[in-house]
Amino acid sequence: MAKKKICSFCGNEYRTDDKSVVLFKTSTDGSDIRICSECVKRCSELYNQKMLKIKQQEIEGTPIDLTPKKIKEMLDEWVLDQDIAMKKIAREYYNHLKRLKRYDLDNEANEKLRIDKSNMIYMGPTGCGKTECIRALASFMNLPYVIEDSSSFTSAGYVGRDVDEILKDLLDAADGDLEKAQKGIVFLDEFDKIRKSSGGKNGKDVSGEAVQQALLRLVEGGTHKVKKDKQTGATMDFNTDNVLFIAGGAFVGLDKIIANRVNKASGKANVGFGAALEKEQEAQYNELITQVKPEDLMEYGMIPEVLGRFPVLVPFKELSVSTLVDILTEPKHAMIKQFKEMYKFESNVDLEFTDEALKLIATKAKEKKIGARGLRSVLEEVLDEVGFEYPSIKGLRKIMITDDLNYRYIIEKSIVASDKKNAIDAEESNPDEE
16 A cells, blocks of 8 residues: 655645655754645745735836826936927826836736837937937836947848847846846937938848838837847847837938928928028927928838837927026036036035036037037037146136136135136135135
């Protein structure tokens, strides 16, 4: 007669040859502890229920409960004077977070009712805040993100990057955490550079329409193979259903396409930009870009299938000189704040700018026609000599950048100027009043 063994958890008896009962471990007193398959199943159910409850509590307590207004307020700390764009982005990002929350609470939610993603296209001049907005969005929820140069991709089989490498980059950005990577953000920069064109090798458009077609597989969702190791060729499944794709570009000339459409619809003659003053051109551009429609992008060279998967069009306006001044000083990571911190750290030197100096820096940046990106290069030029000299000056208290972008050193009870015009006699001016 076969001996029986007893489950140490439920107390039920089983035959010794019953493989559903396994040795769990050996206790300190030397007796065996066994657990049956039913108890294993029940423990697993209890554990999953407990973890789901913990996960729900964590999810319910996260910033997913932010409203679009609160999201916009946070975006406004990073990107200035883009009210229309920030409202659209805040609304769509809020909806995206709700999609993620719904999926976290029920992994089969998409099978019951699929809610499509709101992938976006950012359109606006260089340096207007498109990339900074991506960094801000990712930081809110600590999501991994990648910024990809769309112009670096080519059709499969040609020299250049393959679009599937995007998912590998996103996985790397998530430190190999697949679950986290599958909720990340992909920003396809220079998206306008892959518009349809004729020519190329054998008349094939290998870096334009072909790349748009290749991107469709990733953007629309589904499971894709991603290489874990280039040497072994091992792959893993990567699902893009919850990856948010955002395309962005300057789309130079798009405003003229919009103008032609608007004027044709209204029966007006086309108005050229050549004779308009710079301020008038800026106003015309800002008015037109907000009227963009999918058909304008189709005429520009984007294929209908891509536009169907990027349903949200987000226009960014050109920045004025006054906005560039604000960008220098107001955002969370404003450049003036960065430079002041660098000069203050260890050296304990205060770096100050007059209002006119800031305005002149913004004006020079505007002339470069690269938006806010021009601010850094102008600041570097202004502080070129100062940055080299100040660490070696003993007793330096303050550096003042003057209206004409010259500088003054305030050293305890004396002042050293960058030119004779700004020289100040220490006896006539109290440095403490500067």
